Amino acid sequence: MCRLSAITASDYFSPMETIMALETMKEGHDGSGLGLMLKNLGGDFEGLKEYPILSGICSQKGMTLLDDFMKSKGFRVKHMWTPRIKPMPGIQKRDFYIAKAYEYPEEWRDRPMSEKEDLLMRTRLELRAIGEPDQSIFAFSFYPDVLTLKEVGDPLEVAQFFGLDKSDSLKAKIALAQGRQNTNYAIYLYACHPFFIQGYASMTNGENTAFVPIREFLMSRGNPGYIGYNSDSEVFTHILHYTCRTLGFPLNYYKDVITPLKDSEIEGRSDREALGLMKKSLRPLCIDGPNCVIGFTPDGTVFMVQDSKKLRPGAVGGVKGKYALMSEECGITRAIPERDQSTDIYPMKYDMVIISPNAEEVTVWNQLRN
Amino acid sequence: MEPASQLDSNYDLSIQDFPYIIEWREDRCTRCGKCTAVCPVKAITPSVAAQRLVESEGASPMPTSKKVTRHVVVQSRDIDRYCTGCGTCSLVCPAEAIKPVYNSHNRFLIYKNKKGDAFKRGGRRNDPSISTVDKLKFTRISMLTDPALDAGRHEFRVRSLLGRILPPEELPLAVKDGKLVKMNEKFIPPVREIFPIRIGSMSVGALSPTMWEGLAMGVAYLNEVEGMPVVMCSGEGGLPPRLLKSRFAKYFILQIASGYFGWDEIVHAIPDMKEDPAAIEIKYGQGAKPGDGGLLMAYKVLKLIAKIRGVPEFIDLASPPTHQTKYSIEEAVAKMIQAMSMAWGFRVPVYPKISGSKTARAVLNNLARNPYAAALCIDGEDGGTGAAYNVSMDKMGHPIASNIRECYLDLVSQGKQNELPLIAAGGMGKGGHLAANAAAMIMLGASAVDIGKYIMQSAGNCLGDEYNRCNLCNTGRCPRGITTQDPRLYRRLDPDMVAQRVVDVFRVADVELKKIFAPMGRSTELPIGMSDGLSVADRAIAERLGISYAC
Numbered sequence: 001m002c003r004l005s006a007i008t009a010s011d012y013f014s015p016m017e018t019i020m021a022l023e024t025m026k027e028g029h030d031g032s033g034l035g036l037m038l039k040n041l042g043g044d045f046e047g048l049k050e051y052p053i054l055s056g057i058c059s060q061k062g063m064t065l066l067d068d069f070m071k072s073k074g075f076r077v078k079h080m081w082t083p084r085i086k087p088m089p090g091i092q093k094r095d096f097y098i099a100k101a102y103e104y105p106e107e108w109r110d111r112p113m114s115e116k117e118d119l120l121m122r123t124r125l126e127l128r129a130i131g132e133p134d135q136s137i138f139a140f141s142f143y144p145d146v147l148t149l150k151e152v153g154d155p156l157e158v159a160q161f162f163g164l165d166k167s168d169s170l171k172a173k174i175a176l177a178q179g180r181q182n183t184n185y186a187i188y189l190y191a192c193h194p195f196f197i198q199g200y201a202s203m204t205n206g207e208n209t210a211f212v213p214i215r216e217f218l219m220s221r222g223n224p225g226y227i228g229y230n231s232d233s234e235v236f237t238h239i240l241h242y243t244c245r246t247l248g249f250p251l252n253y254y255k256d257v258i259t260p261l262k263d264s265e266i267e268g269r270s271d272r273e274a275l276g277l278m279k280k281s282l283r284p285l286c287i288d289g290p291n292c293v294i295g296f297t298p299d300g301t302v303f304m305v306q307d308s309k310k311l312r313p314g315a316v317g318g319v320k321g322k323y324a325l326m327s328e329e330c331g332i333t334r335a336i337p338e339r340d341q342s343t344d345i346y347p348m349k350y351d352m353v354i355i356s357p358n359a360e361e362v363t364v365w366n367q368l369r370n
Numbered sequence: 371m372e373p374a375s376q377l378d379s380n381y382d383l384s385i386q387d388f389p390y391i392i393e394w395r396e397d398r399c400t401r402c403g404k405c406t407a408v409c410p411v412k413a414i415t416p417s418v419a420a421q422r423l424v425e426s427e428g429a430s431p432m433p434t435s436k437k438v439t440r441h442v443v444v445q446s447r448d449i450d451r452y453c454t455g456c457g458t459c460s461l462v463c464p465a466e467a468i469k470p471v472y473n474s475h476n477r478f479l480i481y482k483n484k485k486g487d488a489f490k491r492g493g494r495r496n497d498p499s500i501s502t503v504d505k506l507k508f509t510r511i512s513m514l515t516d517p518a519l520d521a522g523r524h525e526f527r528v529r530s531l532l533g534r535i536l537p538p539e540e541l542p543l544a545v546k547d548g549k550l551v552k553m554n555e556k557f558i559p560p561v562r563e564i565f566p567i568r569i570g571s572m573s574v575g576a577l578s579p580t581m582w583e584g585l586a587m588g589v590a591y592l593n594e595v596e597g598m599p600v601v602m603c604s605g606e607g608g609l610p611p612r613l614l615k616s617r618f619a620k621y622f623i624l625q626i627a628s629g630y631f632g633w634d635e636i637v638h639a640i641p642d643m644k645e646d647p648a649a650i651e652i653k654y655g656q657g658a659k660p661g662d663g664g665l666l667m668a669y670k671v672l673k674l675i676a677k678i679r680g681v682p683e684f685i686d687l688a689s690p691p692t693h694q695t696k697y698s699i700e701e702a703v704a705k706m707i708q709a710m711s712m713a714w715g716f717r718v719p720v721y722p723k724i725s726g727s728k729t730a731r732a733v734l735n736n737l738a739r740n741p742y743a744a745a746l747c748i749d750g751e752d753g754g755t756g757a758a759y760n761v762s763m764d765k766m767g768h769p770i771a772s773n774i775r776e777c778y779l780d781l782v783s784q785g786k787q788n789e790l791p792l793i794a795a796g797g798m799g800k801g802g803h804l805a806a807n808a809a810a811m812i813m814l815g816a817s818a819v820d821i822g823k824y825i826m827q828s829a830g831n832c833l834g835d836e837y838n839r840c841n842l843c844n845t846g847r848c849p850r851g852i853t854t855q856d857p858r859l860y861r862r863l864d865p866d867m868v869a870q871r872v873v874d875v876f877r878v879a880d881v882e883l884k885k886i887f888a889p890m891g892r893s894t895e896l897p898i899g900m901s902d903g904l905s906v907a908d909r910a911i912a913e914r915l916g917i918s919y920a921c
Contacts, residue, residue, distance in 0.1 A: 220782055247541075274552050277542075309524060
């Protein structure tokens with residue numbers, strides 16, 4: 001089973017903290033891959049907040065294709081970051097690991113953010129389409145202040161491979177890391193968590209038994225971004241995006257979408273009328289677990305939520321200004337050893353832990369009480 | 371020289387031409403006469419036969435013969451009195467001396483056309499092969515990759531929705547103080563939460579009073595005591611007015627078909643109805659007999675039936691094969707749905723039922739564009755009927771599995787798979803695997819399934835099978851008392867027992883559905899369209915249904 005490690009803080013921290021927490025959970029993953037997603041970047045990117053960052057992997061050929069394509073679309077490179085690779089046995093180095101910050105094309109600079117988000121998503125998808133057939137380009141995310149690294153191998157070794165332990169060039173206030181346990185699918189970079197779409201990201205452990213109907217529902221929504229699905233967990237990110245961005249629902253309704261209440265329970269909610277309609281119309285997006293989902297939204301809110309039977313537990317703990325959301329308790333201890341363990345939160349099946357931007361406030365939202 | 375007419379037996383039938391041959395054991399028979407009395411078609415009759423008895427006494431053979439007269443049971447060779455194999459004779463025989471045996475060499479259909487009268491019967495398609503639905507297996511088992519659910523411990527919600535469901539993008543919701551609130555300006559179509567197995571349309575009239583009453587009592591018990599929202603369709607012919615005006619009306623789907631029988635009574639009852647019906651089903655076709663209309667024979671039209679249907683007693687009640695008001699699918703179906711919706715103030719889901727057909731997708735797409743269409747029920751070729759031409763039953767129609775699947779995938783391509791529920795009927799439980807068939811159809815894309823024959827067999831011990839056994843539903847001489855209005859026959863059926871069996875069937879189906887869904891990791895919502903859960907050991911079927919091949 002995959003292991004999940006997330007930290008949100010008011011100050012910048014090294015992503016290694018998330019990786020080291022993941023390392024304590026090593027017996028739960030087989031080291032078949034690491035996915036790392038950073039938001040609210042410090043280090044090299046601290047002064048580049050408004051510029052979208054394209055994160056991905058390219059072959060020699062892919063790099064040329066990518067540069068030509070981005071140039072043709074009017075994107076101009078503002079900054080490029082590449083990891084200082086330290087060769088590690090067992091990790092096959094690819095040609096280029098990139099995080100490029102671009103200036104928007106001239107005619108897009110004054111457009112509203114929602115339109116820019118559409119442009120960025122379309123551009124990422126076009127790059128994916130160009131590079132996927134021969135795996136010359138992997139484009140993981142293209143969004144301001146978000147950076148993604150993914151590679152196959154043991155998480156700690158992958159982090160060392162990227163030189164994250166030796167450099168301060170990458171820092172962030174939010175980091176999601178997933179240690180991959182390869183089960184159902186061949187190891188493929190697009191199947192590695194965390195997944196990202198237009199500012200929304202999530203990572204998950206467990207199997208999604210309702211994957212096919214959910215995928216079919218999302219793919220029929222007419223959003224070009226709802227593609228991929230090399231992992232059955234990618235739908236969790238897209239459900240989040242669909243709930244919050246497309247439908248405009250507040251974040252806590254994500255819980256109501258993926259784990260709807262029984263009718264008798266809905267009766268106790270003040271928004272029962274809306275919930276009754278939602279439950280019917282969003283029926284295909286109901287999950288059955290077992291899953292623990294950790295993710296963030298564009299404003300920097302970080303959350304944790306479980307399937308309705310809590311078949312995959314998770315824990316949240318920390319101190320004011322820094323919280324860890326982990327699939328295992330030991331991860332929190334490693335990440336924030338100074339916290340008072342007795343204040344740790346173990347969200348139950350009706351709970352959703354929501355940590356506000358800059359790790360200011362932790363809320364346990366209860367689905368029954370709203 | 372003898373005339374040819376005395377020599378030529380070409381036009382006589384031998385017993386080998388008949389579908390069932392009576393095996394009668396003279397040595398066991400007590401000559402009680404029960405079998406010949408009970409035979410619904412007079413295929414066997416008591417008779418006397420002169421026999422030569424050869425005997426020998428003493429140490430060495432000294433045979434002597436004498437003639438004796440014996441009472442025997444003989445099988446008729448009159449094609450109009452063919453043995454249907456129902457086996458009622460065996461049921462009543464105290465000495466196990468008689469039984470019908472199927473004769474696979476029979477040439478019954480070749481001769482069953484005397485006087486130009488095409489063979490008509492009740493029952494189902496005479497095809498004993500294993501249906502496609504029964505070939506589907508559930509192969510996606512969560513076990514070690516992730517914990518499976520426990521059918522006995524975890525909470526399951528085996529429920530479906532009947533009614534038009536708004537797409538999420540069109541929900542009239544707004545955010546107020548961080549909460550979603552419903553805005554009032556938009557029409558919300560009515561939606562019912564139901565158990566995903568329904569009792570399909572069988573009319574008061576086609577069924578005996580005891581059978582229908584038993585089914586209705588069972589359904590009411592399931593709803594009110596077991597908490598299972600099982601619904602049942604009236605079939606064409608209305609409901610008894612007292613039931614219409616009772617609080618139980620909400621468990622019934624009222625069917626309107628091409629004869630509009632029963633609707634005068636229904637329309638007059640509307641002002642006095644305490645509850646809305648579960649739904650209105652507009653029958654355009656029946657899977658067992660596409661293109662064949664309905665027919666209730668005169669001798670079934672007794673006082674109650676005549677009253678409910680608003681017709682004189684003892685006349686044939688024929689429903690045309692098509693709705694006579696129908697001009698085109700676009701306007702006629704829309705108008706019918708609109709009219710029926712209006713009758714109950716748009717509080718009741720209204721949907722059409724059609725026979726399985728290559729044209730089902732055309733109907734579906736029409737309905738998908740009609741915001742008042744609440745569902746589409748497709749009745750496959752393995753469905754049953756009370757009366758039809760044999761040729762319609764055996765050779766007309768479309769298998770349900772691929773029909774539902776292509777319709778579901780069509781909805782998926784439009785993003786409307788959750789908006790218009792598909793209901794699959796025809797052959798559910800044909801091989802006895804009701805829950806498995808229902809689960810398979812759900813995973814192919816159905817929201818619910820209908821049963822007819824299955825409940826008649828399990829609740830009323832109907833004798834019919836795919837070897838043309840019994841199938842006398844059209845004659846009013848049902849030996850079980852299920853499809854007859856003859857009190858001498860229907861008193862054989864205890865409505866309380868029927869109700870008990872209905873409850874048994876649904877409780878077991880509920881358990882078995884959970885036993886299927888649990889290891890597949892599904893418990894909260896019905897796994898509609900979860901086609902990755904299915905496999906079949908036939909490449910052509912796998913390809914057609916878009917599921918995996920496993921062998």
